[in-house]
Amino acid sequence: MILVNGAPSNVIAVTDRGLMYGDGVFRTLAVRGGRPLHWQRHYARLRSDCTTLGIRCPDEAVLRAELAQATRHEPDCVARLTVTRGPGQRGYAQPSPANPTTRIVMTSAPPQYPPDFAERGVAVHLCRLRLGFQPALAGIKHLNRLENVLARAEWSDAAIAEGLLLDIEGNAIEGTMSNLFIVERGALATPDLARCGVAGVTRERIIEYAGRHGIACHVTHIGCERLFEAAEVLLVNSIIGVWQVRKLMGKTWGPGTLVTRIRQWLDEEND
Amino acid sequence: MILVNGAPSNVIAVTDRGLMYGDGVFRTLAVRGGRPLHWQRHYARLRSDCTTLGIRCPDEAVLRAELAQATRHEPDCVARLTVTRGPGQRGYAQPSPANPTTRIVMTSAPPQYPPDFAERGVAVHLCRLRLGFQPALAGIKHLNRLENVLARAEWSDAAIAEGLLLDIEGNAIEGTMSNLFIVERGALATPDLARCGVAGVTRERIIEYAGRHGIACHVTHIGCERLFEAAEVLLVNSIIGVWQVRKLMGKTWGPGTLVTRIRQWLDEEND
Numbered sequence: 272m273i274l275v276n277g278a279p280s281n282v283i284a285v286t287d288r289g290l291m292y293g294d295g296v297f298r299t300l301a302v303r304g305g306r307p308l309h310w311q312r313h314y315a316r317l318r319s320d321c322t323t324l325g326i327r328c329p330d331e332a333v334l335r336a337e338l339a340q341a342t343r344h345e346p347d348c349v350a351r352l353t354v355t356r357g358p359g360q361r362g363y364a365q366p367s368p369a370n371p372t373t374r375i376v377m378t379s380a381p382p383q384y385p386p387d388f389a390e391r392g393v394a395v396h397l398c399r400l401r402l403g404f405q406p407a408l409a410g411i412k413h414l415n416r417l418e419n420v421l422a423r424a425e426w427s428d429a430a431i432a433e434g435l436l437l438d439i440e441g442n443a444i445e446g447t448m449s450n451l452f453i454v455e456r457g458a459l460a461t462p463d464l465a466r467c468g469v470a471g472v473t474r475e476r477i478i479e480y481a482g483r484h485g486i487a488c489h490v491t492h493i494g495c496e497r498l499f500e501a502a503e504v505l506l507v508n509s510i511i512g513v514w515q516v517r518k519l520m521g522k523t524w525g526p527g528t529l530v531t532r533i534r535q536w537l538d539e540e541n542d
Numbered sequence: 543m544i545l546v547n548g549a550p551s552n553v554i555a556v557t558d559r560g561l562m563y564g565d566g567v568f569r570t571l572a573v574r575g576g577r578p579l580h581w582q583r584h585y586a587r588l589r590s591d592c593t594t595l596g597i598r599c600p601d602e603a604v605l606r607a608e609l610a611q612a613t614r615h616e617p618d619c620v621a622r623l624t625v626t627r628g629p630g631q632r633g634y635a636q637p638s639p640a641n642p643t644t645r646i647v648m649t650s651a652p653p654q655y656p657p658d659f660a661e662r663g664v665a666v667h668l669c670r671l672r673l674g675f676q677p678a679l680a681g682i683k684h685l686n687r688l689e690n691v692l693a694r695a696e697w698s699d700a701a702i703a704e705g706l707l708l709d710i711e712g713n714a715i716e717g718t719m720s721n722l723f724i725v726e727r728g729a730l731a732t733p734d735l736a737r738c739g740v741a742g743v744t745r746e747r748i749i750e751y752a753g754r755h756g757i758a759c760h761v762t763h764i765g766c767e768r769l770f771e772a773a774e775v776l777l778v779n780s781i782i783g784v785w786q787v788r789k790l791m792g793k794t795w796g797p798g799t800l801v802t803r804i805r806q807w808l809d810e811e812n813d
Contacts, residue, residue: 273556282553283561285544285646290554290624292687293564299632324688325695351632353561356691361570361622361650363687363694363718375556379632403676403738404710407692415686416563416634417595420627421678423634424596439675447634467674 272341274376277333287373289355292363293414295373296320297353300472300509301381305346307338308541309509312472317352320411325365326356329374341376348378349510355414382510384432389534392517392524393432393506398422398447401439404466412469423447433506435519438467443498449508450474451493453501454529458487460501473507473537480536486529503527512537543612545647548604558644560626563634564685566644567591568624571743571780572652576617578609579812580780583743588623591682596636597627600645612647619649620781626685653781655703660805663788663795664703664777669693669718672710673738681741694718704777706790709738714769720779721745722764724772725800729758731772744778744808751807757800774798783808 273281288294298313307313314331321328334352342348353375359366400422408415422434433446444462445451450471452461459481464470481488498504503524504516515530517523544552559565569584578584585602592599605623613619624646630637671693679686693705704717715733716722721742723732730752735741752759769775774795775787786801788794 275556281556283556285546285552285554285648287561288691290558290561290626290685292691293685294688294691324692349632355561361620361648362653363690365691365695377556377632382633400678403674403679405674405689407671408674408688413688414561414564415688417565417679417684417686418676419634420559420563420565420636421595424636 272345272378274337274341276374277337277340283373283375284358286358286360287355288357288359289353289373289414291359293416294324295326295353295355295414296324296412297351297414298412299349299351302338302342302346302348302350302378305339305342307342307350309472309476310335312475313352316412316470316472317354320413321354323411324413326354327368327372329354329372334374334376337374337376341378345378347381349381351377351379353377353414384511388432388514389512392515392526394430394518395446395506395516396426396431396434397520398425398434398436400425400436402436402444402467403439406466409467410464410470419447432514437495441495443493443495444468446506449506449511449514452477452505452507453493453498454503454505454527455501457529458489459529460489460491460493462493463490471508473509473512476537476540477507477533480533480540484532484536503529505530505533543616543649545608545612547645548608548611554644554646555629557629557631558626559628559630560624560644560685562630564687565595566597566624566626566685567595567683568622568685569683569743570620570622573609573613573617573619573621573649576610576613578613578621580743580747581606583746584623587683587741587743588625591684592625594682595684597625598639598643600625600643605645605647608645608647612649616649618652620652622646622648622650624648624685655782659703659785660783663786663797665701665789666717666777666787667697667702667705668791669696669705669707671696671707673707673715674710675737677737680738681735683740690718703785708766712766714764714766715739717777720777720782723748723776723778724764724769725774725776725798726772728800729760730800731760731762731764733764734761742779744780744783747808747811748778748804751804751811755803755807774800776801776804
């Protein structure tokens with residue numbers, strides 16, 4: 272089901288700046304038993320991203336009500352919330368701040384990944400495309416996603432679950448649709464997203480839960496060599512939870528231990 | 543007027559990848575007396591940009607016919623052609639190559655700039671936002687335009703005609719909606735767009751005409767100091783033609799000579 276500004280609709284104005292310039296943000300979240308998981312965190316990120324771009328964020332109650340309406344007959348689904356700067360005239364200059372933003376709530380059936388992916392880990396493609404640096408947009412889940420589109424087009428083998436993206440200096444940053452953690456001597460590390468990448472809610476949760484469970488988690492630069500020497504390499508997002516990387520380029524990893532603990536943390540804290 | 547896939551319409555599918563991911567390209571061109579100016583060049587760029595992104599480019603005859611239809615009652619206008627990868631499922635993976643792309647032809651009234659801008663030159667804002675490097679997307683006029691949106695939001699004074707963008711290393715690259723040339727010792731130089739920026743049709747024309755008229759034109763890196771020491775600084779695009787920069791930061795420039803010649807070239811070759 273799709274709601275546009277609260278009303279069932281499959282269409283949006285051609286003049287919407289979301290289409291014209293990718294001028295908007297989005298979140299993808301899991302809905303289970305009619306409950307949008309980690310709603311507070313997703314809304315906080317959406318609002319923060321809107322603020323950074325100078326887009327008026329819709330009220331939480333409005334979005335929450337629309338989410339409830341869209342998922343009423345689809346209690347277990349994936350929901351994507353999109354907020355754009357709304358319709359505008361030609362040209363980059365922004366419409367008046369009073370211009371209405373556009374809200375889109377769209378549901379999809381949960382993706383059916385092979386159970387193997389969670390149980391045994393995944394084979395991952397090392398993307399040739401390198402993420403560029405743009406500190407003004409880094410971390411934001413905005414609608415300018417051509418880098419992800421090009422990276423995802425690099426493989427079509429269904430046995431490859433995800434693509435790993437490096438930045439232009441060769442640091443590991445994230446998957447095309449997931450955030451990255453590595454395990455080193457019992458501690459976690461996750462890439463610094465100050466110059467590129469998307470700051471996901473599951474990444475934020477894991478950083479927080481690690482602290483609570485006495486596991487160090489460093490937000491840092493992770494060069495390619497460091498990645499290949501890690502004891503475990505993990506990919507996370509709101510839909511997949513956590514997958515261990517089993518294979519990347521020539522390298523293979525056996526079953527890890529922290530991946531299991533993290534999965535427990537994520538399962539336990541399904542607020 | 544707006545045509546979507548050849549039919550009058552103001553809306554587009556919410557699932558269109560142009561909206562979901564900015565997964566598409568566009569061109570903006572001047573229509574005079576019902577004739578789209580420099581159509582061959584615009585189409586060639588559109589096709590080249592589509593090819594780089596792996597989007598099937600609509601046939602020239604189809605776009606040309608739709609442009610004629612959209613401008614029939616509006617013979618003097620600005621036309622924007624947008625081509626997206628078309629509707630898709632959730633996720634970055636591309637739909638089958640057989641998936642129909644989306645074509646949008648949209649007309650607007652020509653912008654009314656003060657005659658001053660062309661006659662006496664323009665005051666320009668030096669943008670704080672720096673363009674990031676992404677060689678895989680550089681030169682392409684794609685729908686991921688948040689950098690331009692953020693840069694354009696840096697000023698609201700109507701007396702400032704344009705914003706000048708540097709890259710993250712401090713090289714001058716372009717205006718938010720225009721390409722850049724400088725004049726040095728009677729020769730032209732324009733920034734290399736291999737790492738960022740949009741390769742416009744007017745830039746291409748000026749490079750070509752300069753060669754024909756025996757004026758050297760270098761495509762090169764242009765550091766900020768070099769820009770400020772230039773004899774003339776020029777901004778160009780398909781709608782404005784050429785504007786001389788009269789004022790940037792503390793620096794002012796008097797009337798130039800090459801700007802007049804370039805304007806003549808552009809006027810003479812309005813094929």
